Amino acid sequence: MTLRKAEVLFKDTAAGTLEETASGGTRFTYAKDWNTSIACVLPALQREHEWAQGVHPFFQHLGPEGWLREKQARTARIQEEDDFGLLLRYGADCIGAVGVRRFAGDKGDDVEVAEVTANPGRTISGIQRKLLVVKDGQTFTPAGREGLAPYIAKFNSERENLRTLVRNENLSLRWAAELLGKKEVNEFELANVAVLNEQALIVKRFDRTADGGKLRLEDFAQILNKPSGRDFAGKYDASYEDVAGVIKKHSARPEIDVSRFFRRLIVYVLVGNCDAHLKNFSLLETADGLRLSPAYDVVNTAVYDGFDQTIALTIDGKKPNLDAIAPKLLTDFGKSVGLTDNAIKLVFNDLRKAAKRAASIIEPPDGEAPDGFVHRYSEIVRGSCLRILGE
Incomplete structure (x- = not known):
């Protein structure tokens, strides 16, 4: 050999x-x-x-x-x-x-390799249908072997029950941006991608500078040295305490980034994201050193029938169902990763106010049936907000 x-x-x-x-x-x-x-x-x-x-x-x-x-x-x-x-x-x-x-x-x-939809000479991790793309005027096209590739196009799944992924992530990012702040989530828009002639969620890469320079970016599966495994399940083999531990060890501003992570984790629970695994958290190179990157891959997975309703990683050694997560569990987690009582209360108060401001974002459109996508999405998020934030 x-x-x-x-x-x-x-x-x-x-x-x-x-x-x-x-x-x-x-x-x-x-x-x-x-x-x-x-x-x-x-x-x-x-x-x-x-x-x-x-x-x-x-x-x-x-x-x-x-x-x-x-x-x-x-x-x-x-x-x-x-x-x-x-x-x-x-x-x-x-x-x-x-x-x-x-x-x-x-x-x-x-x-x-001549097929442009295979992104010759480039690759990108993740299981969702996605491609690296470039923008020419108002048109997005698959990136070729050479030149810049500053955007990622994310498409709907080919599975019948996941045909709303683009709509879902667009709505989830909008809602999360309202609760976390716009700079805390990656930039995104909806657009059609030429060649495939298909609508996608276009996200701007934060690991590239405006002139195409490359920034160091490591997801937490890489940092924790977790093999992906044959079924790509390695990214679930950890706890949210492990995530906080990585931030404490490698972030240039660990106290701030642990608080950002805690706030983000609560938002993921509120939005029904049961798939916040290790590859959905990263450290990004900044002028100060490695920092927690903006949030990405935010999806309400609880809206899909048959999808695992337990959270992706463990908290306190357990993976509770989404609807079993109460304020005490999150508060105890915050304390376990080093946050003060006042810092935890501040996060909950901020999110409570932000959730009120964001209510209109998940309001179902006029004429949508009660079992329509936004109705079901909104019911999950509002139920979580009531249970965890009291709003």
Whole structure:
């Protein structure tokens, strides 16, 4: 068996190598003259980082899941399970500042990828149908191999019972922005994407600067070194206490970011988001250092029949049902992660006022049937607000 080797880039500069090992794992090695850590879990003081089985979780989580993974694997004629092969073909431009590419002159057995809806030369993590896109005037189109890719287009699921995902996330982000503040959620809009001729939620990437520069961005599955697993369940293998612990250890302003995280977690409960897993929290490079990134992937999952109604990660060792979460559980959690009684009360008071202001956002449209999407969405959110905020 030929063991493959790739060049690892940090902000488009060679920082080291990633190679397969004879035992079936991978090894990342920093370049001789490289002295800056490219990830929390890959400190530069340790020159080699080996993972016993499969691709190291930090790099594994750079790759796609679900729809885009199937499309990229099929287009390039790669096995869907081949994490290393997918990174070699599509990993040069990933979310965040780290990329993976073949060494110059190493063509391998590559099949030319010309299908633009496969985002040749780029990839993005996550299970939802999504693509990297660019904006030309008022038109969004799939990003090609070269140039900027400052937006992500997120589409409705092909599953019949999830055909409202775009509408759902647009509504959830609007509501969350009112409760958290506009700067606390990523920028978004609804638009049609050419080539696919399909409406999408377009989110502006916060890991790219206006001129296309790359910012370090690490999700908490990467920071906690959680393998994705065959069924991509590794992102659920943790607690919200673990999330707070990461913030305390790696954030440049941990006290502020723990409070932001606590406020965000309450909003996710209020909006019915049972899928706030490790990959939905990230640390972002700022002028001050790593900080909790804006909120993203906010969806009311409780509105869908058959979807797990328990929260994504544990609190106090348990995963309670959404409708069983009471103020005491959240208050006790806040105390357990180091927030004062006054800080916790302030969060609840702020959210109570903001929920009143946001009430019109989730008001069902005139003429919608009582069992319509917004009616069901609104019923869940209002019930949560009444139970948790008393409003």
